[in-house]
Each structure stands twice: as structure tokens, then as C-alpha cells.
Amino acid sequence: MTEDTREAPGDGSAPSRRALLGWGGAGLALGAAAAGVGVAAARSGDGGGAPAADSGAAVPFHGAHQAGIATAVQDRLHFAAFDVTTEDRAELVALLKEWTRAAERMTAGHAVGDGAYGGLAEAPPDDTGEALGLRPSRLTLTIGFGPSLFAKDRFGLEDRRPAALVDLPKFPGDNLDRSRSGGDLCVQACADDPQVAVHAIRNLARIGMGRTAIRWSQLGFGKTSSTTPDAQTPRNMLGFKDGTRNISGTDTAALGKHVWAAKGDGPDWMTGGSYLVARRIRMHIETWDRTSLQEQEDVFGRDKGEGAPVGRSKERDEPFLKAMLPTAHVRLAHPDSNNGATILRRGYSFTDGTDGLGRLDAGLFFLAYQRDTRKAFVPLQRRLAAHDALNEYIQHVGSAHFAVPPGVRDKGDWWGRALFS
Numbered sequence: 211m212t213e214d215t216r217e218a219p220g221d222g223s224a225p226s227r228r229a230l231l232g233w234g235g236a237g238l239a240l241g242a243a244a245a246g247v248g249v250a251a252a253r254s255g256d257g258g259g260a261p262a263a264d265s266g267a268a269v270p271f272h273g274a275h276q277a278g279i280a281t282a283v284q285d286r287l288h289f290a291a292f293d294v295t296t297e298d299r300a301e302l303v304a305l306l307k308e309w310t311r312a313a314e315r316m317t318a319g320h321a322v323g324d325g326a327y328g329g330l331a332e333a334p335p336d337d338t339g340e341a342l343g344l345r346p347s348r349l350t351l352t353i354g355f356g357p358s359l360f361a362k363d364r365f366g367l368e369d370r371r372p373a374a375l376v377d378l379p380k381f382p383g384d385n386l387d388r389s390r391s392g393g394d395l396c397v398q399a400c401a402d403d404p405q406v407a408v409h410a411i412r413n414l415a416r417i418g419m420g421r422t423a424i425r426w427s428q429l430g431f432g433k434t435s436s437t438t439p440d441a442q443t444p445r446n447m448l449g450f451k452d453g454t455r456n457i458s459g460t461d462t463a464a465l466g467k468h469v470w471a472a473k474g475d476g477p478d479w480m481t482g483g484s485y486l487v488a489r490r491i492r493m494h495i496e497t498w499d500r501t502s503l504q505e506q507e508d509v510f511g512r513d514k515g516e517g518a519p520v521g522r523s524k525e526r527d528e529p530f531l532k533a534m535l536p537t538a539h540v541r542l543a544h545p546d547s548n549n550g551a552t553i554l555r556r557g558y559s560f561t562d563g564t565d566g567l568g569r570l571d572a573g574l575f576f577l578a579y580q581r582d583t584r585k586a587f588v589p590l591q592r593r594l595a596a597h598d599a600l601n602e603y604i605q606h607v608g609s610a611h612f613a614v615p616p617g618v619r620d621k622g623d624w625w626g627r628a629l630f631s
Contacts, residue, residue, distance in 0.1 A: 224395035246443060252494040265301065266403070268346040271317045273617040274482050275470065279554065279579050282438045284400040287430030288407040289488065289575065290414075291356070291393025291610055296421040300363045309353070309397075309414055310624040319346035322417075324540050338416065340409050347403035351410055353625045354486050354612025357460050359394040360548035368627060372476040373580045374485055377612045381595040390490055390608035393425045398486075398577070400556070404431070426608070428490060430558025430575045437554070445515060446601070447493050447559045447572055450510050451517035454525055457554045468552040468586070471577050479628035482616030484579045487587045490560075490608030491498045498603045509599045509625035511538030537599035549591060551586045553578040573604065583611060 269277050294302060312322045323336025360371035380386075397414055401407040408429075415424055434446045435453030446452040455463045466472070472478045498506070507513050511520055511534035519529035519540060534541040545552050556579065561572040580586035595601065613625055 211543075220342075224586050226294060236287070244328075248287075249620075255356050258325070268350050271314050271351075271618065272620055272623075274619070275617045276352045277317070277613060277617070278349075278352035278398055278400050279484055279556070279614070280437055280465055281350050281400075282348075282435045282459055283436050283556055284348050284350070284404045285431070285433060286400065286407050287433075287575065288399045288404070288406040288411045289430065289577075290397050290411045290427040291416075291425045291488075292395040292418065292422040293425045294359065294394040294421065295423050297364070299630075301366060301421050304314055304625075305418055305624045306630075307624045309418050310618060311418055312413060312619075313351040313410075313625075314621075316413065317349045317351060319344075325441055338409065338612050340410055340412075341406050344403055344406055344519050347401040347406040349399065349401040349406050352400075352413075352419050352486075353400040354396040354614040355610050355626065355629070356393045356395065356610065358392060362572070367629065368379035370477055370479065372471075372480050372613055374476055374480075374584055375611065376486065376588070378583075378609055378611050379588065379592075379607065381591050381594050383601055385607055386618050387607050390426045392610055393612075394612065395422065396486070396488070396612050398556075404471075408582070428560060428575050429562075430560050432559040433554035433575055434557040434559055436495065437556075439526075446494060446557075446574055448498055448506070450506075450514060451525060452557070453555050454512075454517060456591075456617050457504070457552065463464070464552075468581055471581055473516065476584065479614060479631075480615060484527075484614045485582065485583045486612045486614050487576075487578045487580075488581060488608075488610045488612070489576040489578075490611070491574040492605050492607045494569075494573065494603050495572055496569050501603075506514070508535055509537075509539060509603070511535070512544060523582075535599070536568050537597055539594070539598055539600045542598050543612050545588065548590050551590050553580045553586050553590070579614070584625060 247563065252478060254592040262392050269281055271277060274495070296302060315322055321337040321342065326335045326337040326339030326342055330333055357371065357377055360367045362368045383464055397411060399407040399410040410425065414479055415422070433444050435456050435534035436444060437456060439456070439458050443454050457468060469484050471485070473481045475481070503514065511529070512518060516523070517525035518527060521530050521533040521535070529540060529544065529606070531541045531544055531546060541547060556577040558575045560575050561570055565571050578587055617626060
């Protein structure tokens, strides 16, 4: 949970399906589409499709860093981890280029490729259509590469794996579900409209069919952290303010120190990138709901109403750690208790039905970005797993780790270009 960690044509795109039909007839085009060639290409500009929404509330896609990290946290999440099913490096590179072009268009509020309608009836549309008429909703798409992508005899990347992209250790109390862990690739879609986020993942999965398959995914609501400290701090499913001391998205000094990989930290292709840890944390909310208010506040080290640390009156007052119980979450997670270790958090609450025993399957989908996972999340989680009183009410059931490359600089760039160059 780590509530108090200050974590707080000419454009390189593939030809459209309509163009393929024009060149070689319906039979040739549909066969190519089945092979994953030219599926849902994205063009620079408006192309042949009308915008899916007006240009308001769009987050710029291009930049030195990927959007969706320091960006002001949106209200909704759809996170997906993918297995790469092709064994062909060239096919993987082609997919990453197609994904990039599609991401450029969707984050701007445009339909993918030639759009969801108006094309030939003999071919599937380039866009699935459920975001038509919706605003961009501050959609951001952030990609990451998992350790398994760098395995020997896969894509020739084994010598390019960053040392910081470690296999996460098993922490005390972990009960990890393999079907909800790992992945060769991940895409984090954040937006203020859940349909916009789901549309983005759905279309990337469709474009990747035959080359990738979704390994697991997670929907999230009710952000549990903020990169805008002037805004109201959100609350988690346990009812407490979460992420009070998260890094501000405008604090360039803190981002440079704790979030962005610097030149010399590892391989050059990761300079300007970050490392993402994703953890699915199940909360035993029925047990928590029968716990006294005093114990709840002792567990966190903050009061439930204002969010003030023990012995203080305001949420953002500097905590007096020694006034808290030694097992208090805030005391254990604070940078002063962890040699300054600091992460940037972008977590979301989730509810996924019931567990079959009449209890809600609910909790926190924890997302943490850092400059080096070995120096941030790993030592922090070791401390929490061993001593945190909150462990009585939570359990980590899913886990993944990804290297998140720097941003796409311009229309000629694409996700992972420096890695595969």
C-alpha cells in the first residue's frame, strides 16, 4: 500500500485495409488482415476517418517521457499484460509501430485507422467504435517491457535487459496467482471515462491478434493516489486518505531523483524511462469493517477524518514517526524509515465480483514508478511485508515488473525503437 512514500504514408504506418482492398481485391486483403498485416493502421492527421471526439481534454502523446506517469492521475484504469505469441522479431517490431500509431490517434480522441464505419462491408472496421462521440477524456497509454521479453533465444534482447529489471523476490505473505502475474508487455490505459480506457486496450489487443494475447487485465476506479498535491487526496477502499505525500507531477527535481532513469543508470535505451511495479492487493474488507476505529487509525498512523498523522492536526503536517506504533503503516513506509527510498504511486481501487464465499473480491491495484526498483520498491516492500500491521487486512495476490521506456519523441518514433535499434 505504501500510503506515505512521497510517491506519491510517409509516417511509417502500415497501409489501411481499404487501401489493400483497392490494390489486390477483397480476397487478398482479408488474407493479409488475418496474418496481421495492415490491421488498424493509424495515420498522422485525420486520415479517412472522422474524429471520435473533439480535441478538448487530450493529453499530448509525444514527449521526453511517456504520459501516464507524472500526468495528473485520471479517474479510471484499464491495465493489460500481454504475452508475445509470435517468435518473429520483425513481426514484434511491426506490431509496436502499429500500436504506436494507434495510440497517437486514440489519445487525441480520433478513431483508429479509417474508423469504425463507412468502409467496405467485406472487411472488419479499423476501429471497434465504442468511443465514437466521446471526448479524449485525458486518455494516456503507457507501455512497458517485462523480464520475460529478454529471455534467451527469443528476440535477441538478452544482452539489453536492464540490471534494474529484476525478477521480484517472493515477499512474506505473498499468495501470488500466476495467471494474474508477469507478462512480456504491459499497457496502462488511464482516462476519466472508463469506456475510453477499455476501448484503447480492446483496440490494441485486436491489432495484436496473432502476435500477442492478453495474459491478464485489471479494471480500476477511484484513484488511490494523486500527482497533484493541491487537489483533494483520494481515499482507498479502507476509507483512509491514500498517497498524501506522493511526488508531484510538476516537481521536476523529485521526478529526476526518484522516477526517471538517468544516463548511466543502465542501458541507454532506458534513459528517460522508469520502472513499474504492478501489484494486485486483495483487501479483507469484511474483517476491516468489523475493526474498531481506534485500531484502524493505529494501523495507518493517521486519523480517518482529516488524515492527520498521529499527534498532528492537519493532513499534510510533517509526521512525528516515533509517536506512531512501530507497526504503523505510515511509519514503516515513510522515506525516513527507508533510507530515503521514494516511489511515485498511481494506484486504483477495484472490485471484481465475489470470492465464492460471500465476500467481495476488492482491494487496491497498486502501481509504483521508480528510477530503480532494487533501491525503492524491493527494500520498502520487504520492510512492510515483515512488520506492517496492515498485513492482517491485505494480501498481495498478483505481481509484475516492467521496464517503461522513454517517451515517443515525434511521428517518426515508436514504442521501443531504441531497444530494438
